Amino acid sequence: MRKKSWRGRLMLLLLAMSLVFVAGCQSVGGVNFNQVLKNALKVQSGESKQTLELKLELNEEMLEEMPEDELAFIRMLSHVKLELSEVKVQDAENMSMEGRVSFGDDTGMSFRIQLSPEKLVADLEGAKQPFVVDLAAMQLMDEEWLYEDEEMYEDEEEIESIDVEALTPVMMEMIDIVGNYAIDNLPNPSNLKVTPVYQQVNGVGTSLMHVQMDMNGPELWEWVKGYVEALYSDREGLEAMMKGVVELLNDNAELWPLYNEMLQPEKGVLDAPTVDEEVADAADGIMEMLESLQEEMQLTEEDDSFELMVSDALNMQLDMYVDGKLNIRKSGFQLSYELNDEQMEEEMLPFKSITLVSAMEQWNVNGSVAADKPVVTEDTVNVEELDAMHGYEAIKMFEEDSFLYDLLKNKLHMTRQTYTAYNDDYYNPPIIVPGYITIVPLRDVADTFGAEIAYDPETRSIELYDEATDTTIVMAIGSDQVTINGDAAQWPFPVTSIDSTAYVPARVLVETLGATIEWETLYEDFKMLTIQRDL
Structure with a gap:
């Protein structure tokens, strides 16, 4: 055969x-x-110059x-309308463009983008500094993954040798x-x-x-x-x-x-x-x-x-x-x-x-074109840094009176932080204790809010610091006595360790951190807890 x-x-x-x-x-x-x-x-x-419009x-x-x-x-x-007023394509790896994207009543933002094999730099109206994508670093990471296989490594060398x-x-x-x-x-x-x-x-x-x-x-x-x-x-x-x-x-x-x-x-x-x-x-x-x-x-x-x-x-x-x-x-x-x-x-x-409309005109087709080169300055921000930030940190990189700031914060709710859990979760479920007090896993809520936690095993004390609200809470396992920014307070339920996880009364914690809490019955005894705040 x-x-x-x-x-x-x-x-x-x-x-x-x-x-x-x-x-x-x-x-x-x-x-x-x-x-x-x-x-x-x-x-x-x-x-070329181009437009793309959705109505x-x-x-x-x-x-x-x-x-x-x-x-x-x-x-x-x-x-929504995208207008590219200037597009320069030098070759398959080098290009630049300038344009504007507008929404609804013509609010929007202008932008400039430059691309090379190593970098992509974007300058957005309303951003305090340009953003850069390190394409060379991304390629290096891909190559390191490829090199884990010796045969694939050899193939990669063959590819690099090609004209x-x-x-x-x-x-x-x-x-x-x-x-x-x-x-x-x-x-x-x-x-x-x-x-x-x-x-x-x-x-x-x-x-x-x-x-x-x-x-x-x-x-x-x-x-x-x-x-x-x-x-x-x-x-x-x-x-x-x-x-x-x-x-x-x-x-x-x-x-x-x-x-x-x-x-x-x-x-x-x-x-x-x-x-x-x-x-x-x-x-x-x-x-x-x-x-x-x-x-x-x-x-x-x-x-x-x-x-x-x-x-x-x-x-x-x-x-x-x-x-x-x-x-x-x-x-x-x-x-x-x-x-x-x-x-x-x-x-x-x-x-x-629904209507989709596009228009384009181009010149210097297959001619000699010099695209604008991406320039990385001292204040340029790597998008990897942006991706690692919480929303309330990233929003600080945009002017408060800009369209982009309003879009990210008020329309897309970039600074909204939401913790959800269900009463039958296998891992760290929220618990309703006698007196109808809800207790929640402290670290899970803290991680959602981007807060830091330090634990002292000798004293069994826990310190939570929430940078977004500049709030410090000090508590101890087994105690209902806490200090909030140095002021003493008493919580309605002691900090409790369950399966080596610290649980705290939910309502007083989230209200201290500027959040809201709500239980929703989805069906019968199945409930969802939502803790949310907008910064």
Whole structure:
């Protein structure tokens, strides 16, 4: 019996590459759309500006009983707009961008980001200092993990020895090979128009071909079905694509370390399958997957909700401006869906319609571009430090009158600390003692609040210091006498050790630390305790 070593992995690789190609069609109006798409995938550098906008038309009746803070948050998210005013892509590893993100009534923040192989630096409006991600350190950690396996270590050395520039022309050739099957099989979308126009691109008048496409839900569905059918019918093209990719990689054996060894063809193995046999087996697998996809699409059409979802209420509009070199210089895209009364009632959704809009224009395509370099200054904060902070500590890094501060503190509740536990928890459950006093594990609550605990085993005394409120509580196991910031107090229940865990009366502890406490009965005798504070 012949071995089937790498055909499955090759099949998945090629199928994934095929799915990269989202749209395409035959030449219309003198524009070769297949080549346009291939060129778009070959863009290595360039400058551009872009916008992405999400709009929700709210269902006011559904929002009437919503809490005020939740309502304000939803209104803010009902209109989100990302504007990139300057994007510079130098190559696959170096880029920079400037822009602004706005919410609701146009409140928002500006930002600047610079990326290199070693660093990512972000300067956010409202932040007192820039933030940096140490990409080199992250890579080093990954390598240390890889080096735990000697064989993987050898593979990593092979990868590092590769000339990355040598990979680019091979990948460009691979795009052409895969495109012969994945792109050329795409049917023409309906309502397609092509007209010559004169447009401004970055302030420069440019002669372009304007491609317009407008499809509703049923038309989109039929187009997708036609594409799947075309792929399924082109067995010859499928095998030619896979064979071309395999031969290309075999002709560039030095690049194989970039692929998982499970994808590499077996060499020197007794009775190993030939390339033609491997390709035929892989094609069989892909054909089975396409056939299964067709069956799933048929079942989808039989679903009761199909006509509601795939209807005229769903609409996609595409505007694309192509230059003489078949590069996309400008584009606009809009996808919208409007819910009917039945859907809004059944789904209980807080919006009536949703619209996604994007626009882009680019210049200096594949030209010489110098991205802004990331600069790390003395006041730059590593995001690892930020991640290790409690919310009340991290919020201090933002200006109190800034949008970002308000968003993090008042909308996203970054400084909110919540401890939850259940009465039947296996580990350190909250306990209700006689007198209906709730006692809780001290360290668990302290850890939630970021408080420090020191224990003296000789005196069995415990000192808790809460930096957020600058509060110090001194107590002892077996005693109800405590001192709070030097003042003596008596608690309604002594500090008690249960299974080597110190328990304290919950209400007096959390009120001292500026928190609230609440029991909620979920069902029968199953209860949840919540201790919470906003700093």
